[in-house]
Amino acid sequence: MPDSLHVKVFRFNPDRDVEPRFDNFEVPVFDNMALLDVVMHIQNCLDRSLSFRFSCRIGMCGSCAMYVNGRARLVCRTQVSSLRTQDITIMPLPNFPIIRDLVVDMAPFFEKWKKIKPYYVSNKEISEPVVVRPGSGEREIIDDMLDCITCGCCYSACSMVATNSEYLGPAALNRAYTLIADKRDAIRVERLKTVDRSYGVWRCHTQFNCAEVCPKNIVPTRSIQNLKRRCVLHKFGIVK
Ligand code: SF4
Ligand code: SF4
Ligand code: FES
Structure with a gap:
């Protein structure tokens, strides 16, 4: 695995934004890193305003689904290494109304x-x-x-x-x-x-x-x- 990832994240805050955009982040990689760790790193260290949903972290609650590199996935159960690329694009699930950033209305x-x-x-x-x-x-x-x-x-x-x-x-x-x-x-x-x-x-x-x-x-x-x-x-x- 490379030392860092180039991560493109869908952003939209209906209270402030006229239209959606993508923000780019550089995220350091560690062993056994899951996609949930990627969005958590962004929120904890790079942009605290990023919104996403998760709870159990073990693939049981069903709340962390996102659309990553062209496919719907549970981010807590998807290893970064399984994507086999340094470039990651994270979007909210298609076919759902968007509440904010990666959070959809279920x-x-x-x-x-x-x-x-x-x-x-x-x-x-x-x-x-x-x-x-x-x-x-x-x-x-x-x-x-x-x-x-x-x-x-x-x-x-x-x-x-x-x-x-x-x-x-x-x-x-x-x-x-x-x-x-x-x-x-x-x-x-x-x-x-x-x-x-x-x-x-x-x-x-x-x-x-x-x-x-x-x-x-x-x-x-x-x-x-x-x-x-x-x-x-x-x-x-x-x-x-
Ligand atoms: S993908 Fe559909 S069928 Fe499978 S666990 Fe999620 S909601 Fe259930
Ligand atoms: S139409 Fe929808 S429900 Fe039917 S097989 Fe395709 S994805 Fe599944
Ligand atoms: S956080 Fe519960 S399924 Fe991913």
Whole structure:
């Protein structure tokens, strides 16, 4: 690794700026440096007014996603060395309104998340707790999809979100699938109706942009394809 990085950072303060700009910084490199260390160095030592969001620093809270060198990433989990360049450009996530600098407004994302009722609703006929064994087929079909940390990376990479503000987007649809695939859930039909719309699963063009950037290796496209199949089978009365 080189001794220092040339870092270009997107800046915009709506209270003061007429339009956005990029500021350039020289940042010293240290071993095992993450991109979060880069923005923290800038804020601590070079420009205290830089705004960005983070919390856990271990890839769990989903709050530090940014668009770095052309790709959405969790900055706390991205090593500088993995970029293989001295030149780094840091921008806010695309497809979100900008609050300030690298901080985006997640409200549109969570409005859509809320639309699919992202929580389990128990069926009164089933006495809890109902055991779903980790190794069971029922559990296996959703296992990989349960780790979503609502970071918004997939949403920012989705060209259908970019062109249709109503589209529910990959994260909400992935979450809907994990609930619809759970046979204990009491509102599966209601959930299917929510996703079986032109701004639901049918808007997805199966291009896998979402899967490419997910830091948890979730493939929302697969969940969406499974939902499409369920919607059709439900229409024909083959599944409830
Ligand atoms: S596969 Fe579907 S949800 Fe994923 S990025 Fe493409 S259009 Fe969006
Ligand atoms: S599916 Fe992946 S990229 Fe999308 S919000 Fe969840 S963790 Fe982030
Ligand atoms: S700071 Fe929590 S995921 Fe990066």
